[in-house]
Amino acid sequence: MPVFMDVHRNMRGISADDLKAAHQQDLALQDMEHVEFKHAWADPDSGMVFCLAEGPDADAVRRVHAMAGHPADDVYPVTLEV
Amino acid sequence: MPVFMDVHRNMRGISADDLKAAHQQDLALQDMEHVEFKHAWADPDSGMVFCLAEGPDADAVRRVHAMAGHPADDVYPVTLEV
Numbered sequence: 001m002p003v004f005m006d007v008h009r010n011m012r013g014i015s016a017d018d019l020k021a022a023h024q025q026d027l028a029l030q031d032m033e034h035v036e037f038k039h040a041w042a043d044p045d046s047g048m049v050f051c052l053a054e055g056p057d058a059d060a061v062r063r064v065h066a067m068a069g070h071p072a073d074d075v076y077p078v079t080l081e082v
Numbered sequence: 083m084p085v086f087m088d089v090h091r092n093m094r095g096i097s098a099d100d101l102k103a104a105h106q107q108d109l110a111l112q113d114m115e116h117v118e119f120k121h122a123w124a125d126p127d128s129g130m131v132f133c134l135a136e137g138p139d140a141d142a143v144r145r146v147h148a149m150a151g152h153p154a155d156d157v158y159p160v161t162l163e164v
Contacts, residue, residue: 005123005132016162023164041087041134041160048158050087050132052123076130078123080098082105 001036001054003081004061006072012047019049025068026051033060083118083136085163086143088154094129101131107150108133115142 011018019042026037035055042049051072055061058075065072093100101124108119117137124131133154137143140157147154 003123005125005130014162019162020164040164041085042162043087043158043160044162046158048087050158050160076125076128076132078125078132080096080101080124080126082102082122 002057003078004053004055004058004075005078006051006053006061006065006075008047008049008051008065008070009073010047011042011049011070012044014042014044014047014049022068022070025070026064029067030064033064035060035064037064084139085160086135086137086140086157087160088133088135088143088147088157090129090131090133090147090152091155092129093124093131093152094126096124096126096129096131104150104152107152108146111149112146115146117142117146119146 023040038052040051053061061075120134122133135143143157
C-alpha cells in the first residue's frame with residue numbers, strides 16, 4: 001500500500017489534546033477510504049503538522065482529513081524511505 | 083531528547099540510492115552533534131524529503147545536514163506526536 005506524508009500548515013497553538021482528538025477523528029473515518037493513519041507530529045509554534053499514512057492514493061488520504069474537519073494543505077506520495 | 087522533522091524542498095528526481103547515500107552521510111556525521119536520524123521519506127516527483135531526528139536542538143540537526151552536503155530548508159521541533 002502506498003505511503004503518504006501530508007502537511008497541515010496552519011495549526012499554530014495546537015495542544016496535545018487537540019492533536020489526539022484530530023487523530024482519533026481520522027482513525028474513526030479512515031476505514032471507509034481504506035486509509036491507515038500511522039503517526040502524526042506537530043510543532044505548535046510554527047503550526048506545522050505532519051501525518052504519515054498508508055492508502056490507495058493521495059485523494060483518499062485528503063478526503064479522510066477533509067471529512068474529519070482538518071483538511072491537509074499538501075499530500076505527498078513518499079515512494080522512497082530509509 | 084527533543085524530536086525534529088526537517089524538510090528538504092529541492093530533491094526532485096531523487097533515487098532510492100541517492101536517499102540511502104544521503105542518509106548514510108548523516109549517520110556518519112550525526113554523533114559529533116549528538117543527533118540521531120531515525121527515518122527519512124522522499125517524494126521524487128515533488129522533490130520533498132522529510133527527515134525525522136532526535137537531537138539537542140534544531141541547529142544541531144541543521145549542522146549535520148549541512149556538513150553532509152544536503153542542507154535542510156526547514157527544521158521543525160515536533161514537540162507533540164501521536
